[in-house]
Amino acid sequence: MAFKPQIVHSTLPLAASWRIICMVLFCVSVLLSSSLATEEANGLLKWKTSLTNKSQAILSSWNGTDPCTHWKGITCDESMSVSTINLTRLGMQGTLHNLNFSSFTKIRVLDISYNEFSGTIPSQLGKLSSILSLRMYDNFLSGFIPPEIGELTNLNELELGVNNLTGQIPKEIGKLRNLEFLSIFLNHLSGLIPQEIGMLSNLSELYLGENTFLTEGIPSSLGNLTKLKVLSLYNNRLSGSIPYEFGNLHSLTQLHLQENDLYGPIPTFIGNMTKLTWLYLGVNRLSGSIPSSLGNLVNLQLLGLRNNSLSGAIPATLGNLKKLTSLILRFNQLNGSIPMEMNNLTTLVDVQIRGNKLSGHLPENICLGGSLVYLTASQNKISGPIPRTLKNCSTLIRLLLHDNQLVGNITSDFGVYPYLEYINLSGNKLYGHISPLWGNNPSLTTFSISNNNISGIIPPEIARATNLGELNVSSNHLTGEIPKELGKVISLTRLSLSHNKFSGKIPIKIGSLNQLEKLELAQNNLIGPLPKELGGLRRLLFLNLRKNKFEGIIPFEIGQLQALNELDLSENMLRGTIPATLGILKMLENLNLSHNNLSGTFPSNFDDMSSLTSVDISFNHLEGPLPNIPAFRNITFEAVRNNKGLCGNITGLEICNKQSNSPHGRMDKKAKLLVSLLVSFVTLMLVVGGVSYILIQKSKRRKGQYGEAVPLCLFSMGLYNREMLHQKVVEATENFDDKYLIGVGAQGNVYKVELLEGQFFAVKKIHPCCDTDYFNIHKTFSSEIQALTNIKHRNVVKLLGCFSNSSLSFLVYEFLEGGSLDNILKNDIQASKLDWLNRVIVVRDVVDALFHMHHGLSRPIIHRDISSKNIIVDPKYQEAHIIDFGIAKFLKLDSSNMTSFIGTCGYAAPEIAFTMQANEKCDVYSFGVLTLEILMGRHPSEFISSLIEIPTAYDLPLKDVLDQRLPPPSNQIVMELMSIAKIALACLNEDPRCRPTMEQVSVNLLRPKPYSMNQFNNITLGELMRT
Incomplete structure (x- = not known):
């Protein structure tokens, strides 16, 4: 047997070798981690030093070389590398230009949302290869979105919304295949939505709304995003039809396509998106009928189709939407009866079907569920009775049923509503008496029942509604005297009692209504002299006492109504002369004194009434020359006929001669006086003639020039x-x-x-x-x-x-189609169509124009007459233009810009009256007044005065100041409205140095603060200014 040598394995040396290798690797790892930590720390500290002092103070914990030890907003992973930078809501200011992104190879989350970072997004951002969440929401970032963002292939969440980003959405975003959340809304992006977004197969939420320069059609590739739950493309300029490929989006829970330029029918396949809870397609050009397939959307809570061209009947299948809380179909061309199946919708909170051609009856069970808050069914052809469930509908806040054909007894068909703020039943066939119980509605601000068949008296108890701002019972059959108790309702701004059968005198207490802007008592049987107490209505804009039986003189106290815009005293029995105090009404535009017994001549100060545009003095006993102002130079004969001896350059009247200027000039007893004055007159004329000769020579030279x-x-x-x-x-x-x-x-x-x-x-x-x-x-x-x-x-x-x-x-x-903003706001129907979104658009357009005038020209231009009369709004309420530059001024940057007082009273900055210095801050003040007028729906003269004179005025809730003719704003628009209100108040600062520039206004308007609906419902003016 051969000898076989055995190999003896020694395990000890091998184990020792492995231990040595592991120790070396560990040491290397520690060294590398330490080196990486140092590099990250240096990168963060270098960035910190580039920020503002305030921001550096916020990051005072950033010191040393180890960012993982209690550095504010920094989190590290197990390897002691920075994994999260979270600086959200710290009020940080600065740029990202000095942040070395390549130092952070293991970062997973970068969140700088809700700050004030500015500048561009660096292309170096693409080096954050491990990042999962990138949030830069709500800053002042500008410039393009860098295409290098497509290199962040692990990204799950990308939030760039609410900034000032411009340019196109880079197609490289299509490389982010792991992206689940993409938000770039509320920027200034332009061009097309790239088809490549359709490659983001894991996308769950997509927000591209409020980029008003995104144009052309919606890419069909979005139909590939089968995991999409939220698609928000609202308030852009997208056109075309809703893509057929959207039929694949079965996971959608919210679809927001409102406020674009989409046309064509609503696709029937939307009825297959059975997970939808919100469907908003309003403010487009959609046509055709509402598909009956929408009745399959059993989870739907909001259906918004307003301001389109939809026709046909409301489909009965909508009665299947048992979870529906908001049905918004207003301002379409819908017709036919309201289907009885709507009685199944017992969870309704907000029903808006106004401005259609609907007929039939209102659903009997519309408030059966006890949750109805807003019901606006006005401007239709709805007939029949008031639904019984409305009587006990204690949740109601707004009820608009005006301009229909409803029949019912107003005495018994309505109850007491603890939260009711606005009710308009005008233009129907209601009868009965006004119940004293209406005074038990503590929140009531508007009560309008004009143009009905209501009889009886105005119960004094209605004065218990102490928040009442508008009372309109005109065009009925009411009798008795005007209750003096109305003088206690100091919140009243509009009182309309015209076209009834009231008798007696005007209660003196009416003169105590110092908030009143509109007083209409025309076409009654009122008697007696005009009470001088009317002069106490310092904020009155419209006074109409036409066609009564008033007698006596026109009280000179009327001249105290400095805000008055329209005065109609026609068809009475007034006598005496026209008081000179009328001539100081610098805002008066329309004056009607016809069909009285007035005599004498016009006061000389009428020559200064440059605001007057319409006059009727016919059928009196007036004489002498007409005032030399445009309103009288352009007057027709019909407006001056049937007087005693008027003269002027009008067809039908005699031409005035020198003696006409003084009706008593031909009397003999004056002859000696005239002769004695002649010598002085001739002497004066010689002096004037010499001066005139010099001026005429200069005139010729300047005319030639x-x-x-x-x-x-x-x-x-x-x-x-x-x-x-x-x-x-x-x-x-x-x-x-x-x-x-x-x-x-x-x-x-x-x-x-x-x-x-x-x-x-x-x-x-x-x-x-x-x-x-x-x-x-x-x-x-x-x-x-x-x-x-x-x-x-x-x-x-x-x-x-x-x-x-x-x-x-x-x-x-x-030629601009449309009308002046002034006329639109004074017309209830037009003002209702100018909804909150459109009002925001008007404000934006005015801001853009003034920003260009003040900051976009080599020599700034100030308009000096910004007012609602000089703003034209197009018929679709989608664009506004500034007009009338007759008193515009080029600013001399090295001078004081002295000027005379010009502009429109109520809009002109207060310093103009005593400094006579005009600069761009005068336009800023006027813009503030105009903006408040847009928000309030009326000129804010009394409101501005109260802010100055009454310290508690700032305790008013913001929502109570807004135009009550409109329903409350939606969640989407609240943020902008609150920011606009804050800007407007800042523009009204009495010290022009403290007013913002139009550049600052523009920046703040483009980046509104993220206010919530809860804040809107509770915030006061004072709190708004402090936010």
Whole structure:
């Protein structure tokens, strides 16, 4: 047997070797970790030093070399590497430019949300190869989204919303295949939504809303995102139809496509998305009928289809939606009866079906579940009785049933509503008496039952509703006296009792309503003199006492109503002269004194009433010359006829002569006085003549100078030279015939003119005046030309041409369809269509235009007359334009910009009255007034006064200040409304130095603070200013 040597294995040396290797690896690992920790610490400290001092103080715990030991917002993993940077809601300021992203190879979470970081997103961000969650929500970040973001292939969550990002959404985002959450809403992104987003197969939530420059169609590739639960593309400029491929999105719980330009029918396949809880397609151009398949959405809680062109009947299948709380179908063309199946919807909280053509009866069980808060069914053809369940519907806050054909007894069909704030039953066929129980509704702010068949008296008990702001019972059959108790309801802003059979005198206590803006008592049987106490209504804008039996004189105290815009005292038995105090009403636009027994001449101060645009003084005993202001120069004979001896340059009246200026000038007893004055007069005229000669010579030189400048404003379409333009405008308007007149202002009349076939233009003819005022005419004319030729902005009216000679000056603008914001807000129907979203759009447009004027030009321009009358809103309420630059001013940056007081009272900054210095902060103040007017639905003169005079005014809840004609804003719009309200209040600071610039306004408007609906419901004005 051969000897076989045995190999003896020694395990000891091998084990020792492994221990040595492990120790070496451990030491290397420790060294590497220590090195990495040091690199991360250095990177964070370098970034910290680049931040503001305030931010550095917040990060005072960042010191040393170990970020894992109690550094604020820093979390490390087991290897002692930074895994999380969480600095959310710390008020941090600075940029990301000095943050070395390549130092953080193991970071999983970077969250800097709810801060004030600015600057661009660095492309170096793409080096965070391990990151899972990147949250930069709600900052001031700007510039493009870097395409390198596509290198973050492990990313699950990307939040870039509520910033100032611009440019296109990079297609490289399509590489983030692990992404589950993507939010880039509320930025300024433009272009198309990239098809590559359809490659994010794990995406669960996608938020791209409120990027108003995202255009064209919705990419069909989004239909590939079968795991998608939330798709939010609202408030963009997306067009086209809803893609057919959306039929694959069976996991959707929320679909937000509202406020775009989508058209076509609502696809029937949406009825297959049975997990939907929110479906919002409102404010588009969708047409056709509401698909009956929507009745399959048994989990639906909100259905929003408002402001489209939907027609046909409401499908009966909607009665299957037992979980529905909000049904919003307002402002469509729906017709037919409301289906009885709607009685099955017992969980309804908010029902909005106003502004359609619906008929039939309201659902009997509409408040059976006891949860109904808002019911707006106005402006339809609904008939039949008031639903019985409404009587005990104690949850109601807003009830709008006006402009229908409802029949019922208002005395017995309604109950007591502890939370009711707004009720409008006007324009129906209701009868009965006003119950005293209406005074038991403590929250009631608006009670409107006009245009019905209601009889009886106004019960004094209604004065117990101490929060009542509007009482409108006009056009009924009410009798008795106006209860003096109404004088105790000091919150009243609108009192409309016209077209009834009230008798007796106006209660003196009415003069105590110092918040009152509108008082309408026309067409009753009221008697007696006008109480002088009416002069106490210092915030009154409209006073209509027409067609009663008032007698006596017009009290001079009426002149104390400095905010008055309209005064109608016609068809009474008033006598005496027109009081001179009327001449100091600088905001008065419409004056009707016709069909009275007034006598004498016009007070001389009427020549200063430049705001007056409409006058009727017919059927009195007035005499003497008409005042020399545009309102009387453009008056028709019908408005002055049947007086004693009026004269003026109007067809049908005698031309005034020198003696006409004094009706008693021909009396012999005055002759000696006239002779004695003649010598002084001649002497004075010699002096004046000498001065005038010098001024005329200067005038000729300046006319020649201006005459060279004006013809250079040629018709921008290139179709007319100066003389051809003059000839064409005169021919097209038939020498400025009134039938083409569309507006009258203090500086000129505006005509709608067809200069090219099928194309209309607005022509503003500057008011003619005497030669001695040539410079003022030309100053207005020249100001508007210079301003508008320097401003090129989509929200400023475009000047297309002009013409001027010694006898005629006019400007040619683009013709803007729509109406003035002033008229829209005064019209309840139009104001209701101008909903919260559209009001935000108007504010944004005005901000954009003023920002451009103040900060976007080499020489800033101030408008000096920003008011609701100078804002035109298009018919769809989607765009606003600033007009009337007749008193605009180029700012001289090195001067004091002295000026005379011009603008519109109630909008002009207070410092103008005593410093006569005009700068851009004057426009900022006017913008603040205008913005409050948009939010409140009326001019805020009394509100602004109360903020100054009454310390407790800031305790008012914000929601009580907003226009009560609109339903409360949605969650989506609350954030912007609260930010806008805060900005408006800041703009009204009495110290112009403390007002924001329009640049600051623009920045804050584009990045509203993240207010919640709960804050909106509870916040006061004072608290809002402190947030």
